[in-house]
Amino acid sequence: MATETWTPAPLPDLAGRTAVVTGASSGLGAFTARELARAGARVVLAVRDPAKGKTVAGAIAGDTEVRALDLGDLASVRAFADTWSGTLDILVNNAGIMAVPQGRTADGFELHIGTNHLGHFALTTLLLPHISDRIVTVSSGLARIGRIDLDDLNWEHRRYKPMRAYGQSKLANLLFTLELQRRLTEAGSPVRALSAHPGVAATPLDRHVGGLQAVFTRIGYRFIGQKQPEFGALPTLYAATQDLPGDSYVGPGGRSGERPRVEKRTARDSDTAVARRLWDLSEEMTGARYPR
Template sequence: MATEKWTPAPLPDLSGRTVVVTGASSGLGAVTARELARAGARVVLAVRNPGKGQSVADGIAGKTEVRALDLGNLASVQAFADSWSGPLDILINNAGIMGVPQGRTADGFELQFGTNHLGHFALTNLLLPHITDRIVTLSSGLSFMGRIHLDDLNWQNRPYKPMRAYAQSKLANLLFTVELQRRLGEAGSSVRALNAHPGVATTPLDQHLRGLTGAFTRFSYRFYAQKKAEYGALPILYAATQDVPGGSYIGPSGRDGERPRIEKRSARDTDATMARRLWDRSEELTRVYFA
């Protein structure tokens, strides 16, 4: 059920809490970092371009820190995790790329799957011993287009389709959270794993859509670019700060997305067997395992 109109103004006091926001150098990540810092949190902007991240941090009133993190390079993910000390209250897996031309990460993974899913999979598991409260991983309403091809996750045997590859990575984000929450519960941990999606929002994520062809893509882009990042960030902030059950999926509702709500997950999003199989395959690919 949707909440009443909600803004970041009533965020709880986050003084003394530490948050990592990946991809916080622009768009949803920058807004999320700004609002969490305004509420008193120490916010670490984990970004591929530290100079760009510092420019964002300089405009934020509050405690911030910028650290280098390239989710398309597992050595960078490992270095980020190895440098971490002390508790981490909230990890927000926000960074992502969308609809990019076919490419490979430093480790040879398809660029969108490697960055959006495998990079965050590795980061979360490596940081998990430090996490005290919750992990929020972003997905997308376009996940409904996704199919998990366990035998061809990196698009080596299929004709590459940018938006289908993106959708696969976003479905993987949902299944990752399902299995992570199951494992956390089984281990008796109080840490919660959640998903959020922004609905449609104007962010730099859409830069590659303009060059894509096809009626569906043009239709999607026209509606995708209607709302500001401030509205798109509301479900993320809600998931990061409100008392919602582990495994919840927070999305927008209302004309401008001003009423975050718990979304109903589809059968595909909650396929426990596929979630476990994807987890096992992700461990094989990254060589990073559940703590």
């Protein structure tokens, strides 16, 4: 399913609606926040560095608020959720890290799985009683190289490989969406869980990529992918505002990524058994549980 050339210009009127965008202090998140605000939404920029977030918010024409959120620290995630009041229409789980050196979050999780998946898992489940419309989780085309090792999610027993760790976390994003939508449907909830990926977009996310991977990334920017964060954010904006069924996975279409389209899932990111086991493990690791 593909669209004609699409830009955020025809976003529906979002007046009276509230959106949270994680990682909105740069790149895709900043553009996503700007466009949602331009369409009339009240946008909360959930960022690790509030000073940077305020700089971005100051350049946005619209109703914005900056709140501190460190997805690598469950205490910060809980504090953000505990202080939320009122309805949250759209949650955009955008923040992420890529190919960083091996390290641990404040809670002892491997940095990629802890930040990209577990932080957003906890945030979403804690905020879910407030969410009225949809959750959009930003994955990556590199989810295709990911493997979920449920016995070693934190890379304690394997040789650490930054891109593989990133791929695992991005595959986890897709399996999280799959299982979340199953639970929402089972509960008869109108809330939808969707995912998106930007394709190849030149953002600060790849600053830790080195070696041959860096060479291939630069080639991708030049020949096979979009270069601008604006194009990379289109699938997220499409997933956040268009009438799509739950568990839709939106990616870029066209040479420059200007035509968002719903993509086919792979067998790996459609594995319902692994998705359920990952969910159970994520609950155990974070202490954040699906509302019952």
